[in-house]
């Protein structure tokens with residue numbers, strides 16, 4: 001087990017009470033929370049206490065014994081870089097981050113990865129350790145997988161949204177860490193453009209994305225759904241002078257749950273925000289024709 005520096009956890013503690021006070025005010029002002037204010041207050045107090053005791057910000061790597069000593073160091077360094085970069089963008093994770101490394105010969109450093117949302121949650125990374133450290137760091141996979149854990153498991157019906165979230169966030173995390181070649185916008189356009197054709201439809205985007213998932217058209221489903229978070233981030237920036245990553249880092253401190261209902265997630269985010277960006281956008285994606293939401297092509 002390895003423990004990353006406690007500096008950011010310490011800095012985070014200073015803002016926790018401010019965030020929480022602002023949050024509590026909104027809770028009182030807005031109805032619709034499933035839990036009582038007392039139970040949420042207790043939960044946050046508990047989380048702060050545990051952060052102060054150094055219980056979070058930890059990560060574990062399993063499976064290292066299957067690699068030689070030199071490769072072990074490269075892989076440890078890579079996972080540490082991934083954890084620090086993701087935490088830097090999305091805040092302190094209120095749960096342990098557990099990684100399982102599996103050797104796999106391939107033409108890329110991380111040919112396959114997935115996240116299991118059981119208790120405890122685990123990230124599985126299949127790696128070809130013949131690649132040098134920089135190739136691992138430049139690969140988007142680890143940032144994508146850790147991003148998944150910043151929001152609750154939303155169930156099969158919203159797998160498209162979860163993948164859109166992680167796909168959007170991987171480039172936000174890499175950009176903030178100075179790892180990304182080019183801007184996130186350039187990457188989004190390049191990834192989404194080939195799939196815009198699916199969204200020239202009178203069906204709502206949520207129905208299209210679900211169908212694409214069922215048909216195993218994963219790049220189309222993932223990147224089509226990432227557009228939800230591009231719109232969310234744009235609205236948060238123009239209307240509330242914040243960003244989705246910043247909102248998520250506040251959410252992780254106050255309200256994160258391992259399993260959650262999509263409506264509760266969007267409600268919680270809007271409550272933190274003091275607005276209705278996320279609930280409104282989800283409603284549009286569920287009910288409005290996709291052709292009214294997506295561009296025909298990017299300029």
Ligand SMILES: [Zn+2]
Nearest residue numbers: 144148163166
């Ligand atoms: Zn994913």
